[in-house]
Amino acid sequence: MATKAEIIASFKAQYPTLKVGSDEEGYTDLPPTEYEATISAWADNQLAQEAAEKAVTDEKAAILAKIGITEAELRIALG
Amino acid sequence: MPQYFTAGQVLTAAQMNTLSGAVDGYATTATAAGTTTLTFASMFQQFFTGSTTQTVTMPVASTCYVGWKIRIVNNSSGIVTVQSSGANTIYAVPAGGDVIFTCILASGTAAASWDYKDYKASGSAPAITKIQASSFSAVANTGTTFDGVFTSSYKKYLVVFNACLSSAGVATAIQTRVSGVTSATGYYGITQMIDYASTVSYVSANNSASLGLGTWTTTAAQSLFLYFSNVGSGSQRPVVSGNGVLLTSLVSIAGAGQAEVATGFIVTPASGTITGTITVYGLAD
Numbered sequence: 001m002a003t004k005a006e007i008i009a010s011f012k013a014q015y016p017t018l019k020v021g022s023d024e025e026g027y028t029d030l031p032p033t034e035y036e037a038t039i040s041a042w043a044d045n046q047l048a049q050e051a052a053e054k055a056v057t058d059e060k061a062a063i064l065a066k067i068g069i070t071e072a073e074l075r076i077a078l079g
Numbered sequence: 080m081p082q083y084f085t086a087g088q089v090l091t092a093a094q095m096n097t098l099s100g101a102v103d104g105y106a107t108t109a110t111a112a113g114t115t116t117l118t119f120a121s122m123f124q125q126f127f128t129g130s131t132t133q134t135v136t137m138p139v140a141s142t143c144y145v146g147w148k149i150r151i152v153n154n155s156s157g158i159v160t161v162q163s164s165g166a167n168t169i170y171a172v173p174a175g176g177d178v179i180f181t182c183i184l185a186s187g188t189a190a191a192s193w194d195y196k197d198y199k200a201s202g203s204a205p206a207i208t209k210i211q212a213s214s215f216s217a218v219a220n221t222g223t224t225f226d227g228v229f230t231s232s233y234k235k236y237l238v239v240f241n242a243c244l245s246s247a248g249v250a251t252a253i254q255t256r257v258s259g260v261t262s263a264t265g266y267y268g269i270t271q272m273i274d275y276a277s278t279v280s281y282v283s284a285n286n287s288a289s290l291g292l293g294t295w296t297t298t299a300a301q302s303l304f305l306y307f308s309n310v311g312s313g314s315q316r317p318v319v320s321g322n323g324v325l326l327t328s329l330v331s332i333a334g335a336g337q338a339e340v341a342t343g344f345i346v347t348p349a350s351g352t353i354t355g356t357i358t359v360y361g362l363a364d
Binding site for chain 1: 131221249
């Protein structure tokens with residue numbers, strides 16, 4: 001799993017600037033502090049998402065290990 | 080200041096022009112999310128065109144006389160908010176509104192110096208009124224775009240999301256805004272998604288920072304219909320419910336925020352940018 005700093009670097013490479021606005025009112029770039037805060041929030045969101053997905057995967061694996069079958073076998077058993 | 084004439088007085092061209100403007104003259108302003116400041120000498124009829132909002136500041140009441148009138152015709156698709164000289168909102172004129180404002184107190188700077196009558200709203204009020212339609216492309220969030228769409232003019236609103244997408248294919252969320260400040264706590268509710276394989280997933284809000292709008296795909300095919308109530312006036316808990324399509328999934332949303340006077344909303348993706356069109360309609364009681 002990537003670190004927060006690595007995720008931030010990846011987002012910054014992908015989105016060197018960020019804008020807000022609309023077609024009707026025009027667009028403006030986010031000021032530096034807001035840009036940094038937004039990228040940091042994105043990284044936090046991604047880390048939280050990855051952690052939640054890992055928790056589900058780990059829990060599923062623990063249950064399968066406990067009953068001693070594979071996921072494929074469980075699917076067959078459930079029809 | 081009011082000008083009074085005496086019998087037999089010969090009026091100047093300037094005086095005649097002022098009188099003519101006061102009776103049937105008009106001025107047109109393209110809305111630009113800016114401010115139009117009126118004076119006693121402004122044209123009687125003020126037309127607003129365009130596709131965004133505008134604020135109108137009335138003259139200082141003491142420069143007018145009781146009975147002085149001005150007509151605001153909102154031919155734009157945004158809200159024209161009419162304020163007293165002290166920046167107190169007298170009336171938010173919805174798109175299509177045709178309102179005459181009358182000075183009822185030739186002193187003070189508050190809204191109490193003014194009366195108004197919306198001639199479009201009376202009698203044949205439409206059941207649904209388009210307040211604002213805004214398209215946005217690759218934005219970090221919708222920022223201030225939907226500030227001021229909820230006012231005391233309506234008690235219920237329909238917010239339609241059309242052709243929306245998320246550049247990263249991630250979850251998006253909505254938060255209310257109060258006078259330009261995002262409310263980032265106190266959301267309770269549930270967002271349920273069912274995909275084409277009948278797989279069900281949920282995002283719950285339990286005193287959370289926002290309310291989920293589901294996972295938007297990278298295809299411009301997200302379409303949501305959300306109903307808002309308890310917004311625009313009085314401190315109440317905003318309530319939102321609705322459903323929609325996330326490309327090939329069904330999404331249902333229900334939730335409430337903290338007690339506040341919500342005047343708008345902001346949509347934010349978990350990461351990346353969003354693109355789409357959001358239209359806000361006011362629903363008559």
